[in-house]
Structure formats: structure tokens, C-alpha cells
Amino acid sequence: MLQLHHYTDEQDKTGYHVFKYIRFILLIVAIHISISLCFSYASKYYLKGILGQNTFPWNSTAEEFFAVVLFAPFVETWLLQVLTFNSFSYVANFTNLGKNTQNYLFVLLSSLLFAGLHTYNWLYTANAFFGGFLLNYSYxxxxxxxxxPYLTVVSIHLLYNLFGFIFKRVA
Structure with a gap:
């Protein structure tokens, strides 16, 4: 007979938390994709396709897949979330800022940094800011x-980049 188990405060909630975190990850990816689709729509119908202009020239689809889907999420998360967060936290500890204020400033400043590293064109940079914001908030x-935090943000970034990789080929 199938039994449904309800957790109490005293019981281990690990399974529940993992499910909660997976839902959070999928929600962030869905929000990120939705924002990017809005930018893509604006680009295609109002801005002469600027979103796809001046992007990085790839030699092959395999090279692009490796760099964008497999490599970039690990490196960018390490540089733009882990390293930046730790550096920012170290400096912020010398201030009177509360932990929440430090986190808000980290999310904002690191999002600007993320956007600054994605300057193929102005619309791509704006889209990257929102993506960076979601990644930094998630971190x-x-x-x-x-x-x-590192692995979950890598997962979010990887899923988003995978969607973009596929969407680029079918849209």
C-alpha cells in the first residue's frame, strides 16, 4: 500500500529541500529564458536583429557547444560568483553594512560585471545584466x-546556455 509521508520539524527534510531547490533552479531558468525571449522578440521585430549581431565567431558547432554550454558556466560561475562574492565579502566586512545590504550590493555589482563581459552589442549586454542578476541572486x-551554491549556479547557467544554443538553431 502506498503511504504518503508528512515531515515534522524533528524529521529529516533532506528530500523535501532537494525538491524545493530543484524547483527553484527550474524557476530561475524559466525566468531567464522568458526574459531572453522578450529581448529576442524585440530584437527580431523592432531592432533589426541586433541581438545576433557582433557575437563571437565560432569555427564549428562543436566548438560553440563546448565553449558555451560546457565550459563557460563553470568558469564564469567561478569568476563572477565565487571569486567575486568572496572578494566582495572580504572588503564589505570592513564596512558597517549589514549582511543583506552586502548581498544586494554583490548581486547588483556582479551583475554589472557579468554584463560588462558580454558586450557583443548593447541589447546583448542588457540581456546579460538580467541573466547575471538571476545567477548572482541564485548564488x-x-x-x-x-x-x-557553485554547482547549483553552474547548473542554472548550463541549462540556460543549452536552451540558447538549441534556440539559436531552431528559431
């Missing part, structure tokens, strides 16, 4: 939850 959320 602070999972850092606070103590649930593998």
Missing part, C-alpha cells in the same frame, strides 16, 4: 541555504 540564495 546568494544557495550560499545562505548552504546547498552547493
Amino acid at each position: 546568494t540564495y544557495f550560499k545562505k541555504e548552504k546547498f552547493y
